[in-house]
Amino acid sequence: MIGDENMRVLITNDDGIMAEGIAILAREMSKIAEVHVVAPDVERSATGHAITIRNPLWAKDVKFGDEFFGYAVNGTPADCVKLGVQAILKNKKVDLVLSGINKGANLGTDVMYSGTVSGALEGAMLEIPSIAISSCSNSQPNFSSAAKITLELVKKMDLENFPKFSALNVNVPPTSYDEIKGYKLTRQSKRRFQDFFEARKDPFGNTYYWMLGEIIEDDPGEDADYYAVENGYVSVTPITIFYTDSKFMKTLKDHPFFNSEN
């Protein structure tokens, strides 16, 4: 627990509890809230919405020097949120779940794979207002500006009326705070990776593969998440835990399949 205000915030991430981004976010949020950090013990990037069901979880105290920082869990971001709310905080009311600050963007189809986003979606599952935050550079992230943006966003959002089962996916340009142009409400674009595999031989003669990929950005538009970031804006995408494809549903509803008995 850092800070001592009325608002109770649970913070997780997927880069692991020792990552710089989560420390900077926790410090910034402690200006306005009681902060609890529960995060993976090691990096769990690209874990999607994995949870741990076949093994138990441990939560170990982590100190920075002589100051208690939070709990390191041998699980995924989603595990950390569940365990944090339901065991560590003993189901006390949590006003907000934050997941981040991720080192690197979570734009377009990254959302499916992202452990950071899954931390926020798990908060949404638990009916808690939840926000995933990423600083959009793997090599030169700017965690301070992303932390300031998060604080600003949290102060202005109407958390009381945050819809159940929804979350926000926030991507911040990796520039200084002063260079950020503003906020754009965006949709998850179809920005994605064109993967390919590099085959090698291991010392025992077996083939193994490294996954590599190139970004495809073929979904332009003012409302595309990556477009906002590339143009200097914070991208704010409302997301849901419900994957139903209503358009596909419309095309299927007249299919004879669903209109006759077997």
Next chain:
Amino acid sequence: MIGDENMRVLITNDDGIMAEGIAILAREMSKIAEVHVVAPDVERSATGHAITIRNPLWAKDVKFGDEFFGYAVNGTPADCVKLGVQAILKNKKVDLVLSGINKGANLGTDVMYSGTVSGALEGAMLEIPSIAISSCSNSQPNFSSAAKITLELVKKMDLENFPKFSALNVNVPPTSYDEIKGYKLTRQSKRRFQDFFEARKDPFGNTYYWMLGEIIEDDPGEDADYYAVENGYVSVTPITIFYTDSKFMKTLKDHPFFNSEN
């Protein structure tokens, strides 16, 4: 490769390549298609949409007796689909990705956590028609009836016009084929688990936690996925890889945040 027809099908699962459900599905599909099995070497349930980015992947031949069955991969269902299409099948056209047959339901919010569903969503990412199939009982699944249902569905679906980036999540009642009443087009319900953690002490005095949960089914309606299955119907839910919450977006679009420069 099993079978020798014109249609090329890639099959994965999250219960692992040695699971009964995938073998029965592969055999059934080989009646109409060239079948390629690429599946996790061990069970990867509840892996969500995890992918392997920090380690390489191996694909090992698996034989049943003297008959080649498929490739076992040290990765997740999503990894298997990527590696299967892009390395093992060398980007040859795949007409259909099937993921399953899962032992146990993938209904409601299971969809977020399910490795089975993520196998199908990865196919959708690769712009291939994709279907996840589950037999809705952990203790008494009926893989034969689910396999027959899959074959029937695949024969009648218009795969040529299957929408890009979408998939079907199919849940089959665990009864005999003859007892199944028909098909229902459904939405992903908010059926979910109310988790709780059981704390224990390890032999070294540290607390550890087992995650347990009880199902909450508070989302009734003819169109709810679990309702269809409970009433003896196959639930067919169209799902998408895009998580944008359009309802939340509408409420946010008048927020002063998005209408002023920073």
